[in-house]
Each structure stands twice: as structure tokens, then as C-alpha cells.
Amino acid sequence: MKLLVKGGRVIDPENKRDELLDILVEDGKITRVGKSLKSKDAETLDAAGKIVCPGFIDIHVHLREPGFEYKEDLASGTRAAAAGGFTTVGCMPNTSPVIDNMAVARFVRERAQRSGVVNVLPIGSITKKQAGDELSEYADLLAAGCVAFSDDGRPVSKAGVMRNALEYTKMFGVPVLSHSEDLNLTADGQMHEGYYSTYYGLKGIPAAAEEVMVARDIVLARLTGGQLHICHASTAGAMELIRQAKAEGLNVTCEVTPHHLTLSDEIVGTYDTDTKVMPPLRSQEHIAALRAALLEGTIDCIATDHAPHHLESKDCEYNLAAVGISGLETAVAVIMDQLVSQNLLPLPEMVRLFTTGPANVMGLAKGRLNAGDTANITIIDPDLTKTVTPQQFYSKGKNTPFKGMQLTGWPWATIVAGKLVYINGRIIEE
């Protein structure tokens, strides 16, 4: 099968390309990238006016299977990913059972291959059952296809355990993805601690709850030489710590989410439980610090922390609601509309943060358009305007604070291993 992607603006940060080019795909692989390519028997995809990029990678999603299929499963979650322009996702291990052994890791991989439409890379747990005490069997999990380790959803509270995790993962050259939160400081906090938490009468979560753990983990990365990745960094102080760690030459990277870059704690005043997320939406000064860090290159990638929930766990009082946002299907449009179109982030930088950035964090040979590579391609329509309509999500999780927003700049087509899986608003089922 041949596919010719014609006339799009190709942005490929790793190869420093940004020009009008064609891409020829044959038997699932990219065979040529160049001008005025011709192929007699190829199906042509007219990409004029579109932005053609290496397949986008989201290293932080919760696909909920096994155990919580009523929230999401590998079929629905990967369709949401494809609709959001992602060709590869890293799925977190807080399933039931937890991805802490070979059998579960293999199950996720095989089930994703059968029922999924994008590449799914399982992330193994740092500790057995994510209980924070005993390390999982890393060699086994890597052999079963895991690409990194995380207890995301909860922190590794014991510093000695985190030290050992960084030491062991270093032997394998893979990162530890840290959910940096001091539970003692979070306590029963509901939103960011500041002016608005006082004003709205909700118990606050201080920025320090994140920052003390980022600081601890950086100290442990220095001690061990292990590779530390900070998940969903959301505060000015975290950015300052990560900036210093990088300047010192430590093996430290970080991600930010689209919601932390664009939404502030003020909107919690609607008491809409879809605004409840961990870490919480921060104040404007933190958002400004994240945006500055994004521009200066301190942030390695954008990740969604896609956390679909069932309606019941959000249709309740704010303090009882589950935390998390269903983010796969809005991430690109939110960044395009709120940052790129506002001249707050150059488009090629955005592409880097969704491609080579995450690929480098995870050590993946992905996120570029090289001849010979598997053809994972994301195509964006920069002029398409749509209103965020959760009822139309492929994800089972309709929980998004972006609902009703009109955004311009959406994923238009998603190609996975040479196969067109999403185009113009719909998944192509076989």
C-alpha cells in the first residue's frame, strides 16, 4: 500500500525542516520526503494548507484498562488519541491490577495491538501495587515492553524507595516519571492555595506540596545519577528547581499539561468539578512562569495527563469529585489556539514539544520523518475552528473544563504505521 501526502507544510524539528514538501509512504514506512514527488499507484492525500508533522507522542495518559473499563479502555482511549493527533501514547500503570508484572504489561501491549489504533507503550510501576514500599521487577517489565517507570497518581513518599528506583532504572537507561506531591501538604486540599481558595471557601493545596517533592527528587537524581522526569510540573518554584538542575547537568526532564498552561484557579469558582485536577490549576503568576519556561526550553515536552472519569465521579460536590481531565482530544487545539495563535509559542516549537521532545525523554527512535522510519504522521489544519463538544469525544471520559470553548487549529489526519486511522473528524474503522 502506498500513500502520497502532498503539498503540506512539513515541520520536522529533528531534521530542521520547515517547508512545503511531499511524503511518500510505502508498506508502512516513509520512503521519500521531497519536492514534487510522484508515484503512479499511490493513493494521494492532499495536504495543501495543512501542517504535516512527525506523529505526535503523549507520554502521559491513563487508559484505565485493565480494571476501570467503565472510564476508558484501550479501544476508546487509542481512538481518542488518534482523534487528538497522537500516534504514540505512554500509558500509566495505575490500572487494576497495577502494571507491576510481566503478565499485566503483556496484556496491555497485546490488547492494544488487537483493539487499539495507535502505538501504546506501557509504563511499569515503580513499586509493587504502587504501594510505595517494594520495587517492581524492572527487568521483567522492560522485557514485557515497558519503556519507563512511574507510580503516577500517587507519589513515592519514601525517599529511600525513590533512591533505589533511580539507582536500578539507571542500569537500564530508562527514566523514572515522578508524580511529585507531598501528601501531607496536600492533605484534603481541593484547589490551588491562594487568593481564590480563600475567596471560594475551598481548602487550598500549596505550590510547596509539589515543590518539596521536586526538590527531593532532584537531590536524589544528583545522588544516584538516575534519569528523573517530573510529570505535570505546574509551579514557578518547580520550574526554577528544574532550570537549576539542568544547568548543573543533571539528568532531569519535565513535562507540562495543556490545562496548566492555559487555565487558572479563578475558573474553579464555577464549582464545575471538571476543573478539579491534580496538581490543581494554578494562579496567573504560575502560568506565566510555565509559559516563560516553555519559551526558554526548560520544558521538554507537553503531555496531557489524560484522565478520563465516569460521569458519576464528577457529578457530585466539588470536595467529593475525582481529580483529572480527559485531555487527549483537546490538547493540540488548546495549544494551537491559546498559545501558537496568540504568538506565545512558535509553531515549530509546539511541534518539537509533541515529537522530538517526548521521544528524547523516553529514549524512543520516534518523532521525526526519516526515510526508513515507520510512517507515523500527524496533520494539523491550522484554520479549522470547532467548539469543544465532549459528547462527540471518542474517549469515554467527557470530563473537560474546555467544554464549550471555540478553538482554532485542530488535528486533521493521523497516520499510524502508514495507515490513515483518523481524518476530518472521524476514525477509519477497518
Ligand SMILES: [Zn+2]
Ligand atoms: Zn500524576
